Amino acid sequence: MSTPVLEIRGLAIKLPAGADRVLAVEGIDLKIEAGKTLCVVGESGSGKSMIANAVMGLLPRPHVEPVAGAILFEGEDLLLRNEAGLRALRGSRIGMIFQDPMSALNPVMRVGEQIAEVLDAHASLLPGLSSAQKRERVIAALRDVELPEPESIADAYPFRLSGGQRQRVMIAAALILEPALLIADEPTTALDATTQALILDLIRKLQTRKRMAVMFITHDFGVVAKIADDVLVLQHGRSVESGPARDVLGAPSHPYTRQLIAAIPHGNAAASVRAADAPVVIEAQSLMKTYRTGGGLFSKARRVDAVHDINFKIRRGETLGLVGESGSGKSSVGRCIAGLQPIDSGRILFNGRNVALRGERGTQTRGRIQMVFQDPQASLNPRHRIGASIMSGPLAQGVSLKEAYKRAEELLSLVGLQPEAAERYPHEFSGGQRQRIGIARALAVRPDLLIADEPVSALDVSVQAQVLELFAMVRERFNLSMLFITHDLRVAAQMCDHIAVMKKGVMVEYGTAAQIIRAPRDEYTKKLIEAVPDFSSLIARRPTADVNAAVNVDTNTAGGGR
Structure with a gap:
């Protein structure tokens, strides 16, 4: 047999003192042949990127460094090369695509x-x-x-x-x-489904043409199903399962692998629609928003019609999904509804009152429309304890300090965190935990409408499943209306009663989730659905285990980020 392009034997990488474990990865073995793709799969903190950085010689030594094993590239142990030797390989024989x-x-x-x-x-x-x-x-x-x-x-x-x-x-x-070896570290994580499909097809095409070996790091088994020849599944720095992709996907042997596959959004839309006769909480009528940038004495201003003639309504207890690629205008709609930016024309009726009128927004919607953002780290003040962040809304509404603190503790318990978490800072939590805190903060003022702007797009699939289940639970408990903004039709189908599909500021299709998923009319909607990785083989074998039973359940961890 020919020498593998990359072979790793018994690799162990130590972490600095005080980390959550002694070794980032331990006892890792893998091989990648020319023209083949190995997908390294696992949640944040599993050690995937550590392996990639070790191959590239990019570990922050001496605090994090290999302490055992060998990394053989074309038969030569890279751990024996000095920095100058590694620099000669980077970019020439080994290429890397970052997240x-x-x-x-x-x-x-x-x-x-x-x-x-x-x-x-x-x-x-x-x-x-x-x-x-x-x-x-x-x-x-x-x-x-x-x-x-x-x-x-x-x-x-x-x-x-x-x-x-x-x-x-x-x-x-x-x-x-x-290069002979390409390392792709989560290169499609935050991309739209159509863009992701194009990037994956491109990598596959270039690999075939150039006969490269590819190490593809991901937490998404949908990507694995599309691109992998072989799979290595990591948990807490250890390999729990490996083998040909068809075996790992079709008949996973380890419980952790089965739980990761079970956490993939199923994309099946409910046939019924809730709240058909409930009162309308929010209604957009002929909404228009245009951005203008640049322009001067010798140049024309650039004009972008971000939102053009958008109409929809959301009833009490109902969820509307806004779906589209980046630049489609869906987040602009959310910010207009939330009052974070003014509209150019049209009406926004909140409980029957036009809150787009000057002076109406503050008096009619104060605290009653809340937003959960895509990046909870950026939306939480790093200098404020979690309890203070959650309490700020109720305090601004005149709630007493004692009542606001009690409400914060109750909401932390509701979203699966211990009440003691109120005394911690945002950096002490994982991404999934910070998103739960963002939901608790939004619920603290007891809103009528919750706007969720891509709230799970950057989360691991198991954490994503837990957060989506949390959204569904709080919607039912508080009878909330929701505007759920996402580029993932699987998530929209799972979460929403109705779906509106947007393209370049225009709503090209609107209907129940079942109708949009099963019988789309617009070609753009069909294109979005076709771009979603094919999960039919996975769903046919989908385990029935509860996703929340997953190993390393995010909600019960009070420790630091991953």
Whole structure:
């Protein structure tokens, strides 16, 4: 047999003193052949990215470093290479795509210049390469990843590109020197379903053409089903299951693997719709919102019709899902409804009163429309204890300090956290726990309408399942109306009574969740549904175990982030 491109034997990586465990990973074995994809799967904190960083030589030594095992790349142990030797491999023989391209790309450098830096760093491999030749290679790399108008993209700054385009730029930079091994660390986690499908197809296509070995790190078994040849499942730094993808997906042997698969949103819409005769809590009528940027003496202002003639209503106890790709205008609708930005025209009727009128918003909606944001870390004040953050809303409404504190403790218990958590700071909680705190804070003022803006898009699938179950529970308990904004149709089908599909500021389809999922009329809706990974083989074998019984249940952990 040929030598694997990458083989890891008995790898162990130590963590600094005071961490939640001694070893980040322990006893890890894996192999990746040329032209094959190994998916390394697990929740946050399982050690997936530690393995990738060890291969790349990017661990923050000496605090975090390998203490046992071997990492064999084309037969050579990388742990025996010095920094200069590792630097020679990075970008040339081993490429890496990071999770957040906006953080990985320099915001003040043009895209083409950043890709050309890879060529400059390995100039010895391409001696005598002129500036014109470098640009030709950069544009060819951008063309390889199927970016439109690669010459224009090369001259653009990262903020001018969409999330999917930035990720393609990162792939171009990683592949420009045609490495033997590509490491992709959660490259599609926060992308829309259609963009995710395009990126996965692109990686598969480039891999086949260049016969690369690919290590693909993910927490999403939907991605695994689409791209993996082999799978390695990690839990708390240990391998719990490995083998060909068809075996791990079709007949998982370990309970943890089965629980991860069970946590995948099923995408099955309920046939019935609740609250059909209940009073209308919120109604949008011909909502319009336009953004204008730039413009000056010699240039025209840029105009974007973010929300164009949007109409919908949400009854008491009902959930409406707003679905669409990034830039479709769904978050702008949510912010307009919440009063976080003004509308240009139209009406917003809250319990029958037009709160879009000047002066009406504060008196009619004070505290009664609340929002749960996508990034709970950014929405919680890092200097305030959790209890203070939850109490701030009731206190502003005139509730006594004693009553506000009692309400905070009750809500923390409701969302699955201990009352003592009120004395902790946001950084002491995991992502899923912070999202639960965000829900508790929104409920503290006893709202009529809850707006959830992509609240689970960046969470692990098991934590996502727990948070979605929590949303469903609080909706039933408080008879809440909800506007649920998401790019994931599986989540929308599971959570919502009605779904509105948005594209470039326009609502292209509206109906019950069952009708949208089972019989979509608009081609764009059909495209969104087709982009969702095919779970039919998984659902057919879906275990019946309770998702909340998952190992390492997030809600019972009061410790630090993952």
